[in-house]
Amino acid sequence: MKCLPRARLHAYKCAVMSDIERQATSSSPTMFSLAILTLLFTVAVNAASHGSISQPLPGTAIAPNHTFAFSYTPMADYSVSTFAYHVWLLDVLNINMSESMTSLFTSGHYFGKFDYPNYPAVPYPTNPAPAQLTMPDFSKNPPAGFAAGESAHDVRMQLLVIEEWGNGTVRRIHACFTRVVLTYASSINIKPAIGHRLQTSSVGIIYNATHVPATSQ
Numbered sequence: 001m002k003c004l005p006r007a008r009l010h011a012y013k014c015a016v017m018s019d020i021e022r023q024a025t026s027s028s029p030t031m032f033s034l035a036i037l038t039l040l041f042t043v044a045v046n047a048a049s050h051g052s053i054s055q056p057l058p059g060t061a062i063a064p065n066h067t068f069a070f071s072y073t074p075m076a077d078y079s080v081s082t083f084a085y086h087v088w089l090l091d092v093l094n095i096n097m098s099e100s101m102t103s104l105f106t107s108g109h110y111f112g113k114f115d116y117p118n119y120p121a122v123p124y125p126t127n128p129a130p131a132q133l134t135m136p137d138f139s140k141n142p143p144a145g146f147a148a149g150e151s152a153h154d155v156r157m158q159l160l161v162i163e164e165w166g167n168g169t170v171r172r173i174h175a176c177f178t179r180v181v182l183t184y185a186s187s188i189n190i191k192p193a194i195g196h197r198l199q200t201s202s203v204g205i206i207y208n209a210t211h212v213p214a215t216s217q
Contacts, residue, residue: 051075051199053161061209064137068205070129074116075165075199081121083196085163087111087129089136092158093204108157109136121166135207155207164196 055071062068076082090108114129115122139151 050077051163051201053159053201053203056159056203056205058204059206061206062135064135064139064208067132067134069131070133072129072161072201074118074163076116076118080167081165082116082118083121083164083166084113084115085161086113087133088160088162090158090160091155093156153208153210157205157207158202159205160200160202163199165199166193166196
């Protein structure tokens with residue numbers, strides 16, 4: 001499901017809230033209930049989009065030295081700060097954060113650490129993520145050090161984002177009408193943290209594909 005841009009979402013919320021107010025003074029409890037459900041569903045969908053990778057799509061085939069679209073929506077929102085996020089490409093089929101770090105980070109590539117404009121954490125970003133990343137050629141040896149590359153094709157890998165974030169107060173939306181008081185509260189975890197909180201998101205891609213399954217087209 002495609003999420004609305006935040007500006008359009010805010011306008012949509014206001015329109016729905018106005019509709020709720022009209023229904024609160026009408027004699028149609030069914031329409032009033034539907035209006036409330038519409039608002040809550042819209043807010044929930046928008047919240048679910050935070051901390052997620054929208055590009056590349058799952059199953060995307062990427063050749064060595066080719067660029068591919070990259071887009072990540074951080075956790076940043078009202079009362080939630082994004083400090084930075086790190087992008088990895090890992091030689092694993094699936095990401096299971098319950099595994100030990102030794103078995104998880106076997107081999108792969110580090111694309112870098114990026115920041116995201118959000119006040120007051122990062123008012124002026126100095127290293128935002130590019131719109132495209134370049135897939136490395138793992139068959140080539142690194143420019144220095146005791147390491148060797150390996151030729152490979154049709155390798156299923158995971159593009160992993162690890163985000164550093166934090167939050168403060170509970171986010172709430174209040175609506176008071178003649179007959180009803182509606183309160184929507186969204187809170188991830190407002191307990192103090194030792195250091196930054198970590199959010200992970202991953203998507204499976206195919207490195208150097210010679211055959212792309214029909215489901216990934």
